[in-house]
Amino acid sequence: MTPHPDGPELDSPGDKSSLPGSPGGPPGSPGELLRSPVLQTVSRAAVPVTIIVSLIIFNQGHNLPGGGFIGGVLAAAAGAMHLMAFGVEGAARWNWWKLSVLGLLISIMTGTVPFLLGEAFMNHTELHPHLPLIGSFHVPTAAFYDAGVYLIVVGMLMTIFVELGLENRE
């Protein structure tokens, strides 16, 4: 299993074109890595499905395996698939880290509201809102906190993917 010591030095900076799975990319442009029509077609369908699954996993997190962190990682994995299929240029127009700052604000504010109401900081409770058509349901306030975690993870991972992808492109 150990590769031959005299095997090609795939990981040296000069050998970018010979990376596995870069059939379509012009030589010397690792940003074109893995950009194939097959992958593009698959990811068109797979990315939305994965994001929906990530939302389901996030939503069920309070009672079943899942939660904001895992949901966020899954959504970011879907984002990574999109980046690999279509390149980073489209995603690079966004400042993804701002999404994680927004998430942090949501999380901290969820904890601050009970504090302002005289409870302990980060003391969660359960809400019972009544909405027309949908009816009444239970929402633990921890879910808002978890939503913040979801956004933070997506924002942070996408920032790193996009930035490293841009590095590779140049």
Added chain:
Amino acid sequence: MMLSPTASLPTLVFIPFVGAFLALCMGRIAGHKTGYLMVLSALASFILAAMLYAGLDPAAPVVCAAEWLPGVDVNFRLRGDGFGLFFALLVSGIGTLVGIYSLSYVHLSDNRRVARYYAALIAFMGAMLGLALADDLVLLFVFWEITSITSFLLIGFWYDQEIGRKGALMALQVTVGGGLAMMAGFVVIGAITGSYSISELAADPSLREKLVAAGMLTPALLLCLGGALTKSAQMPFHFWLPKAMVAPTPVSTYLHAATMVMAGVFLVGRLLPILGDSPAWTPILTTVGLVTFFLGAYQSLREFDLKAILAYATVSTLGLLMMLYGLKAADQDVLQIWSHGAYKGTLFLVAGIVEHATHTRDLRKLGGLRKVMPITFGVCLLGAISMSGLPPFFGFLAKEAFYAQLLHGEVLHGQPVLQWTIIVLSVLANAFIFAVACKLVFGVFFGPPAEDVDAVDHHAHEAGIGLWGPAAVLGLVALGMGLAYPITSQMVNGMSSDPHAHVHVSLIPHDIGPVAMSAVTVLLGIGIYLMRRPINRLQDALAIIPPMYKFWDWLMAGITAVSVTFSRQWQNGSLRWYFSGVLLFACVLVTAALNRADFLRHDIIVKPHDLYWPAVAISGMLIFAALILVRAQVRLTAALASTAIGFLVALLFVIYRSPDILLTQLLIETVSTIFILLVLFFMPRFSRDVVAPPVRLVRLIVSILVGFTMATMVFLCTLPELRTEDNLGLGYLERSLSEGFGRNAVNVIIVDMRAIDTTGEITVLVVVGMAVFGLLRTRRHKA
């Protein structure tokens, strides 16, 4: 006014903070007019303090208390007793005058800088008022540190010049360093006695007995003095004060002559009833005070910069006050502080006027200004005569009382050698101060006008009333308080920190001793002034020891050098080094915990049929993948091997039915693999490093140790003995639904029970994301 006394206490403290906030907001538009905010807030505080003083009942001062940290008995407690109100009046009164003076003095085109100047000055005033009236040690500490920080900002007003930055930094380092020691002292007092209230500590002897019983009276005193002696610029910490004279003159007048440097003296006055029984009290304070008193005056005569002269003279008076407290003569503290504030404030403001008019503060370049600036000359005379201690000025009353204390004080009674040493040095120091006063008046206003400085010829002019007015008010206070000595006597005794103060203050001598000492002082002072040139040469010859600030610079350079060396060695950039440290530390923790839980002490027998064979098979594959990882010749192989390890671990979670962790593990492994592939290009060439056999051996030992400890921990932690009733995990499982409203205990722990921990972690995530963005974007923009 409709404010009740209880409400006006916090109001007078918070008015300046509101003013400072407004100054910051409006300064950009208002420009120099921001100074009116300073005048207004100072005047408002002064009026409130004066009203409180008028209605003061010495037996029951006004108290305003609110809970702050009730668990440790720390409260927001303000108390308007005589001594505190005296300080509040001093701070707000001089603050009003300095505000008026600043209106004419501070001229800058940059409105934002003017705004910052006034904001810092007003906030400083608020902090000083709070410090004066605080009746809680922690509250006092908070205000104390605000004065240090605002002082730093004000000294660093000329932050575009290196000397300004250095002076500000030095003042901050010295005073904040001392402040830390003081905080430790406060905590000692509070932790042992259970009370942080200053008035309670002073009134209740049983609390002090607790300190004595714990043997912490003297340690607490030493720690608290660390703050007081640095703040009040006592030897050997005095050096920051002359360096702080780079600040604009109103700042020097206000902070570094009249109020902030008095904070240390004030604190000692507050501590005397609490810690005064310590045997170290009198020796330390008397020695430090006397040395500072004498050397400050001595050094003052050597200087040529007007503000440096005044700074050393201030150091000298601060030493005198410390010595008085050391001799437990607290009854005349207000007398000394007040008379000093009046004349020193006058002289500093005059120095500012002179610099404003001539663009120099160097005595060797000044001279003959009497005719050009007659009003300033008159004002300066008021201050200088009071400083030299001649009748009928306030300074005379203060000096007479001081001499009477030295002659008849109880502490010195029966120790003639000590008493006469102190008397001789004090007379000598006062003679130096007398000579310095002469040097100021004659050097600036008499003699030939300095020809070589064209500034003196062309620009010297009388200042406007905005500049000499405030100085004149202070000078007239110095004169008036002397003339109206019966009122003075009543006031200084009523406001002293000693409730039984009964100092005799009079212009008409009734005791020959102090008068004789004053006469000797004046004669000696005239002698020193006439002989100043030979004395200066003698002083230069005697100055063998480098100035104190050099020692401080060396200390700072030493600390920097040590920390740089340490960082280079410890944070050497080798990931292997970091991992070894972290893992070994984890091993120590694990071993200690297991050892404490008695797990290593009884035999554990493992029978083959206990083993779960699918898990053994996966573990075998894991070991194989790990071997590939460490033997890999190419980075890609290593990356794939580590991914394989991750997925095999996920497989373990499958067979042990742990879906939550399985999900996490799978997703994290996927994302990590993407990461590794993305950064693979940027890694340096993968080469096996050639290491010496001993290093290899050390690495081998570390690896085996870590592996063995972790394996033992995992093995022991899965034993059935650990599933006991008091298991932490069971508690979480029980409370998950009832308190966290969720059945997934793992998630409930993360987002609810330990949400504050999670908040820390997600904050790190956000910071990492932003750092990656910032680092890579800037790198690309540069390229």
